[in-house]
Amino acid sequence: MPRATLPDASLTLAAPSADPSPHPALPLPLSVVIPAFNEAGNLPGLLREVAAALRGHIAFEVICVDDASDDGTAAALRAMREELPELRVLRHAARSGQSAALRNGVRAARGAWIATLDGDGQNDPADIPRLLACRDESDPAVRLFAGWRVTRRDGAGKRWASRIANAIRARLLRDATPDTGCGLKLFERATFLDLPWFDHMHRYLPALVQRAGWRTLSVPVGHRPRTSGVSKYDNLGRALVGIADLRGVAWLIRRAPVAAVTEDEG
Structure with a gap:
């Protein structure tokens, strides 16, 4: 499958800058990026599962981005570095949110492809090889493989809120994705x-x-109940933020038609 020339993995720990600087090469095929806030009880087990799923199958690194946790997450990650040499740890100086943590992790990554997991342990790292296999069998135009939690392990309120949000999003954005929250x-x-x-x-x-201008594919994956800590989102707060976000994304889609480009070599 063809791979594009990739930009630099320069690190930003505050709000991400607009453009990464150039880099001649990225040496790894895969980076696993895990944003986390106050997940000291979940991260050690999750990291061991990542190692068990990937070692011997693909060269990889794991980047945990600690979003200014105050529960011992930093100490837990420092301890895991001795057990998991593939682990790199980034830490935000101030709480910046999951999107900023994800962006900074991807910018720092040395992998040509990125797998992401939530830090709460509800995603199963054993599903990463399944996504990689789907990638290897798919058209190169598919650049995102999204996990689809067919069986949710959350409370009834959270499941209903997600169903409603997914239905509204699908109607407005027409992204043909049954589960964008995975x-x-x-x-x-x-x-x-x-x-x-x-x-x-x-x-x-x-x-x-x-x-x-790229294609996406939803892939059924497992989902597990949270075993430690508490959810960082409430249904009302998620809904209020989502309304403004949906309007903004819909505007972006309307205002940015994709134009196919070919080079005239004659």
Whole structure:
């Protein structure tokens, strides 16, 4: 499958800058990026599962972006570095949100492709090889493979809120994606860094990738109940933010038609 020339993995720990600087080569095929806020009880087990799923199958690194946690997450990640040499740890100086953590992790990554997981342990790292296999069997125009939690392991309120939000989003954006909220995704680094960045953009990756002229594919994956810590989102807060975001993304799609380009060599 062809791979594009990729930009630099320069690191930004505050709000991300608009453009990464150039880099001659990225040496790894895969980087796993995990944004986390106050997940000290979940991250050690999750990182061990990542290693178990990927070691011996593909060269990889793991980048955990600690979004200024105050629960011992930093200490837990420092301890895991001795056990997991593939682990790199970034830390925000101030709470900046999941989208900023994701962007900074991708910018720092040395992998040509990025797999993402939520830090709460509800995504199963054993599904990453499934996404990689789908990528290898798919058309090169597919640049995002989105996890689809067919069986949710959340409370009834959260499940209903997600169904309503997904229905509204699908009607407005027509992104043909049944589950944009799943934290488990696989995408090309260069494609991601070419997308417009804004807070909460991680919830609209399929629509944004399609807006850029690429295809996306939803892949059924597992989902697990949270075993430690608490959710960082409430249904009302998510809905209020989502209304403004949906309007903004819909505007972006309307105002940015994709033009096919070919080079005239004659």
